[in-house]
Amino acid sequence: MTTNDPTRQTLAQLGADSPDKVATLFSELRAAFDRDAAQDIASIDLGITRVKWQGRKSGILSEITEHWLKPASKEVKPAVGQNLNALKSHIEERIARLTAEKDAAGEQSAAARDKIDLSLPGIERAIGTRHLIRQTYDELLRIFTAIGFSVVAGPEIETPYYNFEALNIPEHHPARDNMDTFYIAGARGGHLLRTHTSPMQIRTMEKQKPPVRIVVPGKVYRRDNPDATHGYMFHQIEGLAVDTDITFCDFKGTVDYFAREFLGPKTKTRLRPSYFPFTEPSAEVDATCHVCGGTGCRVCKQSGWIELFGAGMVNPAVYGFVGYDPEKYSGFAFGMGVDRLAMMKYGVTEVPLLFQNDVRFLKQFP
Ligand code: PHE
16 A cells, blocks of 8 residues: 555545545545456455455555544544445445355356256167067067967087987988087087087977977087188077878978068979988978069079078988887978078178177168
């Protein structure tokens, strides 16, 4: 403060010898305070303003009480008292309001920090879908359960008896070599990973008398060289129907029904001679191409036909292993490669896509 600071001088020294002059001095002070208080409430330092004006020791209000009020002459004292009280309450009010505003502003910015912006895009949580293989299984099971087949499952670890012998594949039969079997090291009784779902034909017939109508979905294992088109594991669905009087016509009718359900109502089928030790006669079932309808295209390699699965009439030799009378019973069986069927139907060109579980692939089949 400078020596000519008016708040450190008496009113007599300031020449304020009338109530009007006193009022003028006070209104100058008030204007000075208002300037201090007018700063942005976000930056104003209320502590400094408070000390400067309300400070007990050398705050302006204390100074003028000391220098203006106390030594004031009778003529001006009442005016000084009134003006001082008015200034005091003006300052108090103003500082209280600023304090409240500043607190509110602080709360607001804290709230702004924690605020949830509803206009921001949300975090997308993908909803899972059934895998393409599962979807295909579900479709196959629907088709066969609709005509009275029931669903059974069996072990993936099998014995050579169920995987081969009882299916009329004796030891040293060349069909064993074709199967590229995984044998389980050290397993008592020489266990293996089933190479097809056909062992469940035997397990089912062992346990129940005809009529038998089952489908068997499941994983099978073959020791093929893993490359772009072969893994160690793939999926099959086995079918078996055995009863009195089941004919080749029933077989062909079932095949036709399946092809129409799976590939569309216009689909036709044909049977090509084939060989499996456990069916006789055996056939490869072809269907007219679901893409071109039989005229020839890239998918059917211009042949108009696509290969569906292997099948045939149950070889009577198999009945001998399960105690069925081959004179009395007959039936048919089929074994489908589910991965193949899925790829064909949905136009998937690479086997690994089915197993890599890349979301970019999977979400194309919602
Ligand atoms: N089990 C045979 C295979 O995996 C398929 C098949 C099943 C063929 C049933 C005829 C009857 O190749």
